[in-house]
Amino acid sequence: MHFVFSDKVMLLFDFWSVHSPAGIALSVLVVLLLAILYEGIKVGKAKLLYHTLSSLHTPASQEHILERERDSVDSDSLLVSRTPLRWLLCHFGQSLVHVIQVVIGYFMMLAVMSYNAWIFLGVVLGSAVGYYLMYPLLGKI
């Protein structure tokens, strides 16, 4: 078990078996997009959580957020009692996003475990590009 630069690889599913340079290029592209999506979901989850809280709350300035952090427990339970259905939907959506994040994370781990160096470089490059592209968006809440 060691890394090899090979154009023959079997990835995750038995129908995703690659035997040609074009195939490996396509696979690397897919893995790259997956890694970018993973970083994007991480940022998106944080933004979604923020938007949920701030839309349910009164217009949020930074002081409000600090206060909310300090006594988050009682203000959150107040939110829950105020708009239960909307909160439930948002929370359900967030849980789904979390499942997608977990699954993509494991898929990437399994793809790296194929010990194909091209795939590995694809994952690393995808994470780098994803981080570079997505994290600046986090500041623009």
Add this chain to the structure above:
Amino acid sequence: MDHSHHKGKNYMDNSSSTMPPSHHHPTTSASHSHGGGDGNMMMMPMTFYFGFENVKLLFSGLVINTAGEMAGAFVAVFLLAMFYEGLKIAREGLLRKSQVSIRYNSMPVPGPNGTILIETHKTVGQQMLSFPHLLQTVLHIIQVVISYFLMLIFMTYNGYLCIAVAAGAGTGYFLFSWKKAVVVDITEHCH
């Protein structure tokens, strides 16, 4: 395939007897067939599949051969993944509660249209020799072990168990993160 079938039949024949022999038998038959030159028994699957025969789970004693055992393993893995999510969130809450020295470092960053946003960073100081910190350390060990277990379970490529991991993570997140505050640990990785 042929051998695994053979083994599954042996197991079912034995299942009426007491537990220790039935546990003992599959391992001996596995080692025997390996000695016979069948390398397939030791090979790990490389792609996803749905099946409940001869699924090795973490430890040598844990081999799934029947649908009932797979159902049990599904529930166990589901609960483990749920517990993992709960543990992560509980640790976060515990940390927030035990913090005595929180400093907020605010710094202005330019916003999109001329506005100025205040970015706030939280600096957390915790004493090394204190009960909350020791508790956090113990919980961290448990978290690391469980996360590796879940990773190894996913690595079996068994479709049912992978679904159990994902569904457990989702359910745990749904149930336990009601009171999650705005602070999101963005640097977490792999999970």
